[in-house]
Amino acid sequence: MTTDTDSSLVQTFDELADAAASEGMAAAADRLAQYFQSTEHYHELFDLRLLQARLDLGLPAILTKGLDDLEDPLRTQMEDRYLEACREVGHLLLADGRVREAWMYLRPVGDRPAVAAALEKLTADEGNTEQIVEVALYEGVHPRLGFELVLKNFGLCNAITTYDAQMHQRPRAERAEVAALLVRQIHGDLLRSLKEYVEKKQGKPPQETTIAGLVADRDWLFDDNEYHIDTSHLAAVVRFALVIDEPDILRLAVDLTEYGRRLSPMFQYPGQEPFADTYPTHAMFFRALLGEQVDEALDYFRGRADALADADQGSWAAEVYVALLSRLGRIDEAFEAAARLLAGARTSGFAPSVLELAQRSGNYARLLEISRQRGDLLGFVMGLAEQRRIDQN
16 A cells, blocks of 8 residues: 555656656756755755756766866866855755754855855744854854854853854954953843842932942942952953954943952952953053043053063063054054064964054055064065055056
8 A cells, every 4th residue: 555655756756757758857857856845855956956967067977986086177067066056955954944954065165144144034943043053153154143142042151151262263353243242241231230239228229320330439339249240251251342343332341340340359350461450451441442541551551562572471462552553543653563562473363463554554665674674585575566566556
């Protein structure tokens, strides 16, 4: 006795045979593609697309050679068709919410903006959230979306740990997007916690709308080593905020430092120089980016960069100083500082390099001088090439 499924398959086999006999193999393959699409057999559809490519290119239906064994132009044509099939099947799987399977096909295509846009359209649920996080965050397709889901589903602690593990090698723009999420989250949590605590103590809701306002005249908030947020989370997020340029988020970060600097000394975790005194020095950096007390900040960070360079304590303090100059638009000063303090140093990428600053300043004559002084043949040739390109235009 045959089932309805068996009967349907028998009918499909017959239709494929009839199509091949009457219209040719291309028609039969098209009919099978329709069947795989309607039944959501997308992996089989991928194999079929490769079969269609082989038939179109006059290759055997059952190809025992690898692509590398084919001669050009056949190899290039098959590679193009392979990527087309990856793109088609990957997006079909993505639209179906099968994110991990989709990425298996879309990774070779390399079209990350399209995949990121498709991920935005998905509704995250219990069945696919971890898959979306895996592709968006761990595969680097859409870090901000990945972190939004981590915050929502796994909490701030998990998000902070993940940032430290995953984001330091990502472009600064991506790090800034994610750091902004974390600043907003912990600022909102702390502001809410403080308001609730003050209302409980005073019997009425406070009128202040900022953390700085809430703590300004309430030293009792910190009596007996009191705190109102995980202090290690606070220190970490303030540190992450160094990559942010957005003024509204920088103001939130400054607000966080106003709380942090009032904590008991036992919760004043020292940072890496030039941020040893964590909250006041981060506040100085953030305020300078907001155009406040700029000269004071530059004096401080220049002094720390010089002192630590003389003490041979690495390049981080110098990078901070160069980065601050650059982000303030003082490119010529940043260029000279980088040439003086970072020449030949292995840096973290927080500050623009000497080459980047030369390009932004347009001072290639100075780059040639610096390259000679450093014995940098490659930098010298780059400077010559850029100078010649400008002279010819």
